[in-house]
Amino acid sequence: MAINHSNNSNCTDLDELMKRYYLPVAYSLIFIVGLVGNVTSISIYLTKLRPWKSSSIILVNLAVTDLLYVLSLPFLVYYYSRWDKWPLCEFMCRVVRVGFHLNLYGSILFLTCLAVFRYVVVIKPLSAAQVQQKRWGIIACSAVWIISAAEITPMLSMISVNDNKKCIDFASTEPVATVRLYSWLLTAFGFLLPLVVVFMCYTGIVKQLAKGPHTTSLCRMRARRVTVLILVVFVVCFLPYHVLRVLRIESRYHNTTCPAENIVHAAYIISRPLAGFNTFFNLVLYTLSGDAFRRAFLNAFHWERCLTKTRSLFHLAVISEASRDKSAT
Numbered sequence: 001m002a003i004n005h006s007n008n009s010n011c012t013d014l015d016e017l018m019k020r021y022y023l024p025v026a027y028s029l030i031f032i033v034g035l036v037g038n039v040t041s042i043s044i045y046l047t048k049l050r051p052w053k054s055s056s057i058i059l060v061n062l063a064v065t066d067l068l069y070v071l072s073l074p075f076l077v078y079y080y081s082r083w084d085k086w087p088l089c090e091f092m093c094r095v096v097r098v099g100f101h102l103n104l105y106g107s108i109l110f111l112t113c114l115a116v117f118r119y120v121v122v123i124k125p126l127s128a129a130q131v132q133q134k135r136w137g138i139i140a141c142s143a144v145w146i147i148s149a150a151e152i153t154p155m156l157s158m159i160s161v162n163d164n165k166k167c168i169d170f171a172s173t174e175p176v177a178t179v180r181l182y183s184w185l186l187t188a189f190g191f192l193l194p195l196v197v198v199f200m201c202y203t204g205i206v207k208q209l210a211k212g213p214h215t216t217s218l219c220r221m222r223a224r225r226v227t228v229l230i231l232v233v234f235v236v237c238f239l240p241y242h243v244l245r246v247l248r249i250e251s252r253y254h255n256t257t258c259p260a261e262n263i264v265h266a267a268y269i270i271s272r273p274l275a276g277f278n279t280f281f282n283l284v285l286y287t288l289s290g291d292a293f294r295r296a297f298l299n300a301f302h303w304e305r306c307l308t309k310t311r312s313l314f315h316l317a318v319i320s321e322a323s324r325d326k327s328a329t
Helices: 002-047 054-081 090-123 125-131 134-157 176-209 218-253 258-276 278-288 291-300 303-328
Strands: none
Touching: 002 054, 002 258, 002 278, 002 291, 054 090, 054 134, 054 278, 090 125, 090 134, 090 176, 090 218, 090 258, 090 278, 134 176, 176 218, 218 258, 218 278, 258 278
């Protein structure tokens, strides 16, 4: 019995250490960058980029989902710093846990909408003006909020605070059979289906942009960069989390041996903040989506003036050097 107790203790040591030290640091980083970046982005859209097009409305809603998520992170930082002792009521536990998934699946759907809208603009240029109308952005965002809420509503009844004052993560809740079925459905319809749509849209966009003249034009180069960025978000942030969540639940369902379950759980813990890092990529997406946002962002921090002076000084230095070389010859 003593040997079993020792094995069980060793089995959970890595998980507990990662939750104690890795998660608070990662969530703190996401909170600081996400709070400053998203508040700034939303302020720029509200004050400097009116009137909005449909893509602007989608990006603002994407920033709002990220902001709601980062505002919940201080609770998790405090929770994991206290060795998994939840200090608040069960309702707040559910709000914090569900907030992560609302951001996750909301971001997936908003990025999918951007993919579909850009596909229509590039493949069917005659429909571009209609797609960019404000009402299509409002319709798309309303649909995203409704679908995201419907996807995560069942989770409200699964998340709870146990007798040890732990705010149980979704993949660790009981009964595991119910969580398993719901996780597969959520992965299939909440992630894999949008991933297929994004991949198909941007495959078509890349093929279309490769045709005809002006393949290196600024507009086409920007479209390629946005294409790559969105696919990177899906692959780097969303894919590892969904794969490891499925493995975590499956290892619990099939009573996997302790070392194997320990490795899977540790990898799953790493993937949770990784999924939250999508807010970093979203901040880059705002700047790639148009020059107007980039200029407004630089002006907000008075960087545009500094960059202009730096360019002027650089050009003067180049001209002076060229003049000296010419006179020397």
